[in-house]
Amino acid sequence: MNDLGNPTPLILFSLANLAAATALNSTPRPGPTVDSDDLYDGTCTRERFQTRKEWRNLDRAQQQAYLDAVQCLIDLPADTGMEHTTSRWSDLQALHRFFTETERGGIIHNVGQFLPWHRYFLHVHETLLRDECGYEGPVAWWNEQSDADAGDLLWSPMWNADNMGGNGTGMQGCVVDGAFADLVEYIGPFDNNTERCLDRRWDSAWAIRNVNSTITGQCFDLPTYTPFWQCVAYYPHKGCIRRLAGCYVLSFVWGLGLRWDLRFDFNELGLMRIDVMADVKPGDPMFFIHHAFIDRLWYTWQMVDPDTRLFEISGNSINRTDLPMPVDGSPETTLDYELESYDILPNVTVEDVMNPVSGYLCYEYD
Numbered sequence: 518m519n520d521l522g523n524p525t526p527l528i529l530f531s532l533a534n535l536a537a538a539t540a541l542n543s544t545p546r547p548g549p550t551v552d553s554d555d556l557y558d559g560t561c562t563r564e565r566f567q568t569r570k571e572w573r574n575l576d577r578a579q580q581q582a583y584l585d586a587v588q589c590l591i592d593l594p595a596d597t598g599m600e601h602t603t604s605r606w607s608d609l610q611a612l613h614r615f616f617t618e619t620e621r622g623g624i625i626h627n628v629g630q631f632l633p634w635h636r637y638f639l640h641v642h643e644t645l646l647r648d649e650c651g652y653e654g655p656v657a658w659w660n661e662q663s664d665a666d667a668g669d670l671l672w673s674p675m676w677n678a679d680n681m682g683g684n685g686t687g688m689q690g691c692v693v694d695g696a697f698a699d700l701v702e703y704i705g706p707f708d709n710n711t712e713r714c715l716d717r718r719w720d721s722a723w724a725i726r727n728v729n730s731t732i733t734g735q736c737f738d739l740p741t742y743t744p745f746w747q748c749v750a751y752y753p754h755k756g757c758i759r760r761l762a763g764c765y766v767l768s769f770v771w772g773l774g775l776r777w778d779l780r781f782d783f784n785e786l787g788l789m790r791i792d793v794m795a796d797v798k799p800g801d802p803m804f805f806i807h808h809a810f811i812d813r814l815w816y817t818w819q820m821v822d823p824d825t826r827l828f829e830i831s832g833n834s835i836n837r838t839d840l841p842m843p844v845d846g847s848p849e850t851t852l853d854y855e856l857e858s859y860d861i862l863p864n865v866t867v868e869d870v871m872n873p874v875s876g877y878l879c880y881e882y883d
């Protein structure tokens with residue numbers, strides 16, 4: 518401070534540099550939210566309002582409470598009546614598969630409703646944690662961008678043995694440590710239902726290329742919704758897919774009209790390995806923490822220009838009732854598009870979830 522009580526130019530310069538460095542190293546915080554009366558309709562009250570927190574901003578007791586609530590869903594019986602479900606947790610996995618494996622193929626990925634449906638799915642997950650397992654703590658998200666910029670996507674303590682556990686090992690990629698090492702999955706792959714371990718094969722080097730601040734910044738700079746969601750879906754959302762060659766094969770397979778979410782890579786012995794990705798990935802509790810990061814990217818992007826973006830929706834669409842496909846091609850996604858969860862929660866529209874503090878939803882991110 519100088520004699521007048523103002524910061525010196527040198528300190529101001531340093532603060533400016535610090536601010537720039539911080540901006541590069543962390544995603545911006547979405548806002549304004551709860552203090553902006555024009556952005557929520559009054560049913561999102563301060564009592565209901567939740568702040569979703571980055572995993573590292575939960576204290577140890579909160580992290581453990583979150584892990585315990587997930588375990589609670591794993592221990593509760595299934596309730597949807599979907600085939601082969603064995604627990605409340607598997608209801609979520611089966612639900613995601615149900616909309617990935619429709620007669621029309623996937624109707625929640627590669628479409629304009631990709632981001633709204635997954636925002637709704639996060640809400641379904643949170644609602645089960647709270648209503649059926651008594652969870653009262655914050656929902657977690659993971660700042661993947663920050664870890665990518667630091668050069669190690671597996672840096673977060675969430676991978677530790679006293680948290681989610683780390684990458685799987687062996688040919689099956691079975692997770693052998695952490696809170697869910699004993700988790701057995703029965704839903705998938707694809708339309709099959711086979712008993713198998715919780716597998717996890719996150720590739721730090723590949724993910725760093727997909728989710729570093731340069732890439733997310735490029736997505737973030739896109740001015741309209743369709744190129745934005747496509748960028749998010751292609752890069753940060755698929756942050757863990759291994760090896761460029763795998764992605765080429767992915768496109769080739771997609772071009773043939775087969776599953777888009779096959780992953781090809783090579784194991785330690787040089788043998789090609791095929792992994793099943795998107796349809797049953799919610800079996801891993803990491804899925805929801807990853808998707809909260811994706812949702813936060815979208816929310817942050819919306820709040821740059823809320824007047825234009827908060828209710829901006831577009832992109833090719835498809836649902837499971839308008840069959841066959843209209844001859845004039847895929848319709849455009851609209852705010853009226855209905856989001857479903859196999860009756861775990863009532864259907865809502867895309868419009869209902871566009872604004873996270875609209876009343877139906879009531880949260881922000883730290």
Ligand SMILES: [Cu+2]
Pocket residue numbers: 613625626635795
């Ligand atoms: Cu998905």
